Amino acid sequence: MDKILVGLKRVVDYNVRVRVRSDGSGVETDGVKMSINPFDEIALEEALRIRERGEASEVIVVSIGSAEAQQQLRTGLAMGADRAILVNSESAPDPLTAARTLLALVEKEGIDLVILGKQAIDDDNNQTGQMLAALWGRPQATFASKLEFEGDSAKVTREVDAGLEVIEVDMPAVVTCDLRLNEPRYVKLPDIMKAKKKPLDELAISELNVEPAPAVTAVKFEPPAEREKGILVDDVPGLVAALKDKGLL
Amino acid sequence: MSKVLIVAEHSDGVVNPSTAKCISCATDIPAASIDVVVFADNGETVATQVAALSSVERVIRVDNEANANSLAAVIAPQVVALSAGYTHVFGPSTTFGKDLMPRVAALMGVNQLSDIMEVLGNHRFKRPIYAGNAVVTVEMPEDQAVVATVRTASYKAVEGGGNASIESVSLDADLPDHTRFVEVMSGVTDRPDLQTAPLVVSGGRALRSEEDFSIIYELADALGAGVGASRAAVDAGYAPNEMQVGQTGKIIAPDLYIAIGISGAIQHLTGIKDAGTIVAINKDPEAPIFEVADIGLVGDLFNIVPELKAAVSE
Numbered sequence: 001m002d003k004i005l006v007g008l009k010r011v012v013d014y015n016v017r018v019r020v021r022s023d024g025s026g027v028e029t030d031g032v033k034m035s036i037n038p039f040d041e042i043a044l045e046e047a048l049r050i051r052e053r054g055e056a057s058e059v060i061v062v063s064i065g066s067a068e069a070q071q072q073l074r075t076g077l078a079m080g081a082d083r084a085i086l087v088n089s090e091s092a093p094d095p096l097t098a099a100r101t102l103l104a105l106v107e108k109e110g111i112d113l114v115i116l117g118k119q120a121i122d123d124d125n126n127q128t129g130q131m132l133a134a135l136w137g138r139p140q141a142t143f144a145s146k147l148e149f150e151g152d153s154a155k156v157t158r159e160v161d162a163g164l165e166v167i168e169v170d171m172p173a174v175v176t177c178d179l180r181l182n183e184p185r186y187v188k189l190p191d192i193m194k195a196k197k198k199p200l201d202e203l204a205i206s207e208l209n210v211e212p213a214p215a216v217t218a219v220k221f222e223p224p225a226e227r228e229k230g231i232l233v234d235d236v237p238g239l240v241a242a243l244k245d246k247g248l249l
Numbered sequence: 250m251s252k253v254l255i256v257a258e259h260s261d262g263v264v265n266p267s268t269a270k271c272i273s274c275a276t277d278i279p280a281a282s283i284d285v286v287v288f289a290d291n292g293e294t295v296a297t298q299v300a301a302l303s304s305v306e307r308v309i310r311v312d313n314e315a316n317a318n319s320l321a322a323v324i325a326p327q328v329v330a331l332s333a334g335y336t337h338v339f340g341p342s343t344t345f346g347k348d349l350m351p352r353v354a355a356l357m358g359v360n361q362l363s364d365i366m367e368v369l370g371n372h373r374f375k376r377p378i379y380a381g382n383a384v385v386t387v388e389m390p391e392d393q394a395v396v397a398t399v400r401t402a403s404y405k406a407v408e409g410g411g412n413a414s415i416e417s418v419s420l421d422a423d424l425p426d427h428t429r430f431v432e433v434m435s436g437v438t439d440r441p442d443l444q445t446a447p448l449v450v451s452g453g454r455a456l457r458s459e460e461d462f463s464i465i466y467e468l469a470d471a472l473g474a475g476v477g478a479s480r481a482a483v484d485a486g487y488a489p490n491e492m493q494v495g496q497t498g499k500i501i502a503p504d505l506y507i508a509i510g511i512s513g514a515i516q517h518l519t520g521i522k523d524a525g526t527i528v529a530i531n532k533d534p535e536a537p538i539f540e541v542a543d544i545g546l547v548g549d550l551f552n553i554v555p556e557l558k559a560a561v562s563e
Contacts, residue, residue, distance in 0.1 A: 019382075027378075039497075099355060121380065123363075124378055124379070125363045130349075134353075134356050139427045161444065163491045166431040166433070169427060169429075170427040178490075214390040217388040219388050221384070221386075223384070230541075230545060231544055236546070239546050240561070249561060
């Protein structure tokens with residue numbers, strides 16, 4: 001295959017304990033560390049390995065969002081992507097708009113395989129890959145933990161509730177990654193320097209003639225219900241007694 | 250009046266409990282009538298089981314050989330073909346529903362709502378974001394169908410005692426052949442299903458190895474409990490992927506959850522927030538799991554677990 005497209009979303013780093021703003025207007029993102037969505041890093045790693053095995057010639061990373069997402073795209077270039085595209089949009093788009101935007105790029109660039117994270121750890125939506133596959137009229141292989149190519153199709157092992165499911169999909173296709181597909185590489189300093197010379201194109205979402213999807217309105221944000229403070233017991237008899245107390249044993 | 254269509258999840262001729270939880274969520278929608286659709290190669294037994302669930306008006310049975318393996322790309326166009334006249338189209342937030350429902354929504358040209366945890370009105374819902382560290386109230390557009398997944402841990406399954414009509418329907422939808430089922434590999438187990446078990450025992454990285462993880466199974470068997478694992482334990486190969494509990498694994502709500510050697514990363518805690526009672530056994534008194542535990546015991550799990558097993562076996 002020729003080109004692989006990988007989506008990189010800029011999200012609050014997974015180690016940050018997110019807090020809801022006191023006025024309920026959203027979560028606090030000021031001064032918070034931002035990173036590539038961890039599942040997207042796995043997606044990029046997989047694309048790079050496919051290219052390194054000689055099964056693809058080019059890996060393109062794309063982010064849809066504010067100009068700050070350039071940071072994440074530069075990291076993607078440092079990991080080894082060949083070039084980057086930033087689709088400027090005031091805020092991160094909803095999944096359907098994101099899927100429509102990715103479809104426009106897929107058509108513009110002539111993409112053979114799209115690899116995305118199975119979900120972004122901010123909205124936890126788990127939708128964009130499936131939506132892109134639907135709009136594209138192509139197969140989807142979600143929650144992938146193993147990916148092998150055989151001619152014009154791919155064999156994908158998926159992590160499902162029952163265990164591992166294997167499906168075969170014709171190319172082109174959309175794959176979304178689960179955690180155990182691979183372990184992403186670390187970026188080395190010389191690669192960061194090299195990445196500065198790699199192309200990073202910017203375009204406005206309007207240039208792709210993407211129709212924004214009907215809005216889902218966030219009315220208010222609140223912290224989750226807290227659990228009541230628990231007790232500590234000293235030993236196993238204490239634990240058994242506490243469980244009996246609650247009628248659980 | 251609202252009309253809800255729920256896509257049933259099933260395997261090997263048995264309806265998945267996630268379906269009864271979706272129905273339960275749908276009963277919270279004001280003045281709703283609820284239909285459930287069963288896609289299968291032969292949906293007779295599943296349709297009969299669904300018809301016996303309470304609150305179901307009508308079961309729609311769509312038999313087609315192509316539906317034998319619940320492939321999202323195959324089922325999605327059929328759901329769309331059926332969706333006319335429905336105000337809401339729901340599926341469970343299991344891997345089946347998460348795979349299918351966004352594809353359905355995109356074909357219908359609407360956004361999808363993930364993980365309904367509370368119904369506030371016909372178009373107003375609550376859902377968790379940021380691994381459950383925030384809850385957002387959303388308003389879906391009034392003039393289009395609400396396509397959504399239901400966070401099954403937020404709902405109790407509806408009871409039996411229903412008597413819905415069953416109607417076989419053949420659909421005129423163009424089904425793709427670009428996606429083919431090969432096989433599913435699952436660990437055969439007689440233990441209670443992790444997603445529905447009232448008691449769950451879960452092990453983490455501190456179990457050290459796949460062999461040592463066996464003490465988790467032994468305690469679980471003594472309690473008649475399902476078995477879960479943290480991401481760290483699954484990544485390390487101590488337990489299979491289908492046992493992972495957390496943000497990206499299974500979200501569960503047992504009456505009793507016993508976390509053993511699990512430090513309690515926020516990504517894990519989001520999977521157990523709805524448990525009735527959380528017990529934490531960990532040698533590190535500073536482990537975050539103790540912040541959410543109802544009952545905590547600090548100590549060496551390799552001493553505690555066998556002793557606990559002996560105590561509950563008595």
